[in-house]
Amino acid sequence: MGTITPTLISALERIVGAGALYWRPEDLLVYEYDGTIDRGRPSVVVLPDSVEQVSAIVRLAHKHGLPVVPRGAGTGLSGGALATEGGILMPMARMRRILEVDPVNRFAVVEPGLVNLELSNAVARHGMFYAPDPSSQKACTIGGNVAENAGGPHCLALGVTTNHVLGLEIVLADGTVVRTGGWGRERPGYDLTGVFVGSEGTLGIVTKVCVRLLPLPEAVQTFLAIFDSLEQASATVAAIVGSGIVPGALEMIDRQTIQAVEPTLHCGYPLDAEAVLLVEVEGLDEQVAEAAQSVTAICREHGAREVRSATERGAREQLWLGRKGALGAFGSVMPNYYILDGVVPPSELPRVLEQVNEICARFDLRVANVFHAGDGNLHPCILFDERVEGATTRVLDAGEEIMRVCVDAGGSISGEHGIGVEKREYMSWIFTPDDLAAMQRLKQAFGAGDHFNPCKAFPTHAGCGEVMRGPSVAAVGPGAYV
Amino acid sequence: MSLSNLAADLQAGLPDLAVVSGSGADGYEVNGLQPAAIARPRDADEVAALLRFAGERGLAVTARGGGTMLGQGNAPRRLDLVLDLRRLDRILEHRPRDLTVTVEAGITFGALAEALALHGQMLALDPPLAARATVGGVLAANASGPRRQRYGTARDLLIGSRSVLADGTRVRAGGKVVKNVAGYDLNKLLIGSFGTLGVITEATFKLTPLPAALGLLTASFDDLAAAHAVALSVTRSALQPLSLELAGPGIASRLSGTAGAGSTADGWLLVIELGGSPATVERTAHDLARLAASGGAREVRAQDEQRERIMRRLRDWGRSAEDAAALILRASVLPADAPRAARALAEAAPEGGSPALLVRCGSGTVLSYWDERAAADMRARVARLRRTLGAIGGTLVVEQASPALLATVDAWGIEGADVALMRRVKDVYDPRGVLSPGRLV
Numbered sequence: 032m033g034t035i036t037p038t039l040i041s042a043l044e045r046i047v048g049a050g051a052l053y054w055r056p057e058d059l060l061v062y063e064y065d066g067t068i069d070r071g072r073p074s075v076v077v078l079p080d081s082v083e084q085v086s087a088i089v090r091l092a093h094k095h096g097l098p099v100v101p102r103g104a105g106t107g108l109s110g111g112a113l114a115t116e117g118g119i120l121m122p123m124a125r126m127r128r129i130l131e132v133d134p135v136n137r138f139a140v141v142e143p144g145l146v147n148l149e150l151s152n153a154v155a156r157h158g159m160f161y162a163p164d165p166s167s168q169k170a171c172t173i174g175g176n177v178a179e180n181a182g183g184p185h186c187l188a189l190g191v192t193t194n195h196v197l198g199l200e201i202v203l204a205d206g207t208v209v210r211t212g213g214w215g216r217e218r219p220g221y222d223l224t225g226v227f228v229g230s231e232g233t234l235g236i237v238t239k240v241c242v243r244l245l246p247l248p249e250a251v252q253t254f255l256a257i258f259d260s261l262e263q264a265s266a267t268v269a270a271i272v273g274s275g276i277v278p279g280a281l282e283m284i285d286r287q288t289i290q291a292v293e294p295t296l297h298c299g300y301p302l303d304a305e306a307v308l309l310v311e312v313e314g315l316d317e318q319v320a321e322a323a324q325s326v327t328a329i330c331r332e333h334g335a336r337e338v339r340s341a342t343e344r345g346a347r348e349q350l351w352l353g354r355k356g357a358l359g360a361f362g363s364v365m366p367n368y369y370i371l372d373g374v375v376p377p378s379e380l381p382r383v384l385e386q387v388n389e390i391c392a393r394f395d396l397r398v399a400n401v402f403h404a405g406d407g408n409l410h411p412c413i414l415f416d417e418r419v420e421g422a423t424t425r426v427l428d429a430g431e432e433i434m435r436v437c438v439d440a441g442g443s444i445s446g447e448h449g450i451g452v453e454k455r456e457y458m459s460w461i462f463t464p465d466d467l468a469a470m471q472r473l474k475q476a477f478g479a480g481d482h483f484n485p486c487k488a489f490p491t492h493a494g495c496g497e498v499m500r501g502p503s504v505a506a507v508g509p510g511a512y513v
Numbered sequence: 514m515s516l517s518n519l520a521a522d523l524q525a526g527l528p529d530l531a532v533v534s535g536s537g538a539d540g541y542e543v544n545g546l547q548p549a550a551i552a553r554p555r556d557a558d559e560v561a562a563l564l565r566f567a568g569e570r571g572l573a574v575t576a577r578g579g580g581t582m583l584g585q586g587n588a589p590r591r592l593d594l595v596l597d598l599r600r601l602d603r604i605l606e607h608r609p610r611d612l613t614v615t616v617e618a619g620i621t622f623g624a625l626a627e628a629l630a631l632h633g634q635m636l637a638l639d640p641p642l643a644a645r646a647t648v649g650g651v652l653a654a655n656a657s658g659p660r661r662q663r664y665g666t667a668r669d670l671l672i673g674s675r676s677v678l679a680d681g682t683r684v685r686a687g688g689k690v691v692k693n694v695a696g697y698d699l700n701k702l703l704i705g706s707f708g709t710l711g712v713i714t715e716a717t718f719k720l721t722p723l724p725a726a727l728g729l730l731t732a733s734f735d736d737l738a739a740a741h742a743v744a745l746s747v748t749r750s751a752l753q754p755l756s757l758e759l760a761g762p763g764i765a766s767r768l769s770g771t772a773g774a775g776s777t778a779d780g781w782l783l784v785i786e787l788g789g790s791p792a793t794v795e796r797t798a799h800d801l802a803r804l805a806a807s808g809g810a811r812e813v814r815a816q817d818e819q820r821e822r823i824m825r826r827l828r829d830w831g832r833s834a835e836d837a838a839a840l841i842l843r844a845s846v847l848p849a850d851a852p853r854a855a856r857a858l859a860e861a862a863p864e865g866g867s868p869a870l871l872v873r874c875g876s877g878t879v880l881s882y883w884d885e886r887a888a889a890d891m892r893a894r895v896a897r898l899r900r901t902l903g904a905i906g907g908t909l910v911v912e913q914a915s916p917a918l919l920a921t922v923d924a925w926g927i928e929g930a931d932v933a934l935m936r937r938v939k940d941v942y943d944p945r946g947v948l949s950p951g952r953l954v
Contacts, residue, residue, distance in 0.1 A: 136849050209934055210929065216847055220927055226699065277722070314793075317792040376689070403692070441689055454695075466685050476938040
């Protein structure tokens with residue numbers, strides 16, 4: 032691995048200009064973190080402003096044997112944006128322009144550093160929106176979303192990031208700029224865009240993204256159903272999914288979460304409830320009216336003690352408040368959290384949730400569940416205090432057991448947070464050595480080697496270093512999302 | 514080893530594998546190439562064994578399902594064996610409550626649709642010739658139909674796969690849950706790869722509930738511009754029709770069966786398929802009829818009883834006996850540029866002729882269907898069309914053609930840095946060129 036020399040620093044400065052790179056330890060410190068409990072310190076942080084600069088930096092890094100790690104807003108939950116092996120960290124914060132909005136052909140071309148929500152806000156005047164809505168959408172970037180194939184509450188009906196990316200401009204390890212996909216048109220040949228989305232920054236650096244825009248729905252209605260038992264709530268989820276209604280979002284919030292959010296956010300969730308479901312239906316007026324009837328009926332049949340609903344934006348946002356602010360609110364309960372991301376078939380939810388709670392009880396840990404129930408995407412959130420001796424180890428051990436439960440239930444080790452550093456060793460639970468080798472061949476085709484985000488997303492090899500883990504476990508509070 | 518001994522050699526090497534040669538291999542040619550032998554494996558292990566056999570001997574293999582898209586793409590540079598996957602035809606696991614299904618790749622699309630319909634569900638793809646097309650073939654060809662307007666294409670519905678790579682390695686990608694980001698998404702690479710990277714043996718899909726009600730609305734227009742403007746306004750609205758097809762003169766007139774499709778010989782017919790709850794369908798039909806009328810439609814008709822027939826014909830156009838085309842060219846442009854592409858295609862016709870045109874409005878796909886006479890000597894015209902379409906960022910694919918024409922034109926017509934990357938992808942997954950070499954890149 033190469034080292035940082037004054038010559039390299041000045042070469043980088045010539046590319047990006049003074050003020051767009053950091054190498055002093057006190058400056059690097061703030062780039063050590065993302066949303067996980069892992070840390071990694073880059074050797075140098077460089078902020079490019081154009082594809083030409085990205086290409087020049089990548090070529091220079093290649094020459095010096097330094098890895099390049101792209102970074103969006105650092106909201107990631109698997110360590111994807113951490114320079115765990117040192118090298119050049121490349122935040123895309125300066126490349127945040129909306130380059131083109133084409134409402135007729137329903138796409139937009141944006142730079143990777145653009146904040147997700149800013150895109151939807153910018154195209155709203157055309158009556159359109161960008162569908163994937165990670166809970167961190169006020170902060171996370173489109174480039175980061177592409178790297179992680181991010182999801183979000185509304186991905187149940189509309190699909191995740193990969194379903195909405197129509198083309199990419201990427202810089203390969205040798206500095207070559209490649210445009211993939213048809214950018215609003217069909218393009219024959221291998222789907223390089225599709226295979227790049229979700230590659231966690233390991234194949235190249237994204238410098239432009241062409242995304243699909245959708246027309247805003249005519250009507251939206253949000254329901255909050257309150258349950259006295261977790262089993263009833265999860266049975267309701269399974270019933271709604273199985274009924275043929277495809278809600279825009281179907282989220283579950285359990286008692287621990289309610290207890291945490293209600294005192295601070297005052298969202299109107301009853302403190303004695305065991306679970307609440309948030310169901311959002313959208314579409315034409317008629318469609319929403321019909322879905323509303325079915326959803327209400329299913330909730331009541333499954334023992335909901337109360338079903339509230341709202342159609343006005345403000346009132347809907349009030350119902351969503353506890354969901355969106357959950358992680359931040361956990362700070363009032365415990366100083367630290369460890370957020371998991373597993374997927375199971377929705378029909379397995381009742382059994383799996385029970386096991387999650389059993390595991391955490393056995394490890395003497397508090398767990399809050401707030402998650403995308405409709406697609407079976409669990410986010411058990413373990414609340415703890417890192418200052419208690421052995422707590423972090425117990426948390427990680429419980430987390431591993433929970434992941435096993437998801438895999439045993441026919442699911443996966445990540446629905447939307449990515450593998451990153453956190454789960455790279457779990458990959459062999461669901462993939463054979465042959466499967467993993469087949470994936471590695473793609474790195475070869477892209478000429479990526481270990482040039483980009485090394486030692487991520489796959490089981491580690493000999494060259495990978497130890498990841499710093501704790502004692503600075505991620506603290507909860509404002510700016511934390513799931 | 515001489516190719517004449519290939520079948521015997523293969524049978525000796527893999528005694529349990531069903532091998533056919535001689536007259537049994539009739540009907541198995543690929544773009545005019547005749548394979549020396551046909552293998553009909555029963556499972557993925559046999560597929561893997563066959564590919565290892567082929568790899569060791571430097572043989573070239575083309576995998577096939579129902580053969581409905583087998584003519585698409587360039588003729589393989591070499592062809593020794595055809596791998597017929599139709600015996601892998603089982604539904605392995607249907608989880609109605611989770612809206613997922615796992616099937617073997619050789620099951621026909623029609624058989625799967627029938628089984629799913631019993632549970633009120635569907636795999637939301639409508640490829641041509643569904644009764645014959647296999648699931649694996651639909652994936653490999655990335656085949657789609659009118660309903661992509663609403664449901665997207667295979668890449669939006671495939672959540673997991675098992676395949677056998679060229680060297681016989683068995684590989685799994687994705688899983689059985691609808692949301693999954695573990696590992697590179699190799700499913701995407703397999704979709705539309707035309708069997709050049711691996712042989713798909715198993716696929717898991719996300720399912721969609723069958724719409725409770727369906728309907729069909731047709732609106733006839735004198736000119737393309739007006740019809741297309743209406744279609745574009747629909748794509749920008751909150752209305753969500755299942756299909757949004759614009760049929761040109763050569764098709765519009767022939768869609769009229771006994772009940773008529775509301776078209777005259779020289780006009781354009783906007784065909785809109787609706788689906789959802791009865792109230793949604795009614796409301797959508799009402800809004801669309803108004804949009805079409807104010808957009809200059811000569812006549813708007815509800816044709817619910819004709820829906821099935823008309824949509825089947827649009828799905829299968831150019832490929833079924835009643836409207837077989839000698840040549841199918843597919844232009845892909847931005848949706849707003851579809852009229853320009855349609856004009857360019859019409860102008861490319863030789864004196865006195867014109868292709869039948871069909872615009873898939875939401876995706877900017879313009880399909881053109883040519884008869885024998887027009888199809889002859891297309892080489893220069895395809896090159897000219899590619900220049901015209903290339904100027905607006907579009908592409909032209911030769912989707913179905915005679916082997917003679919395919920010998921003189923590239924079926925895909927794409928260039929760029931991404932094509933070089935695609936070649937590297939092919940090279941790392943199939944370095945020996947076992948799987949249909951030359952068919953795609």
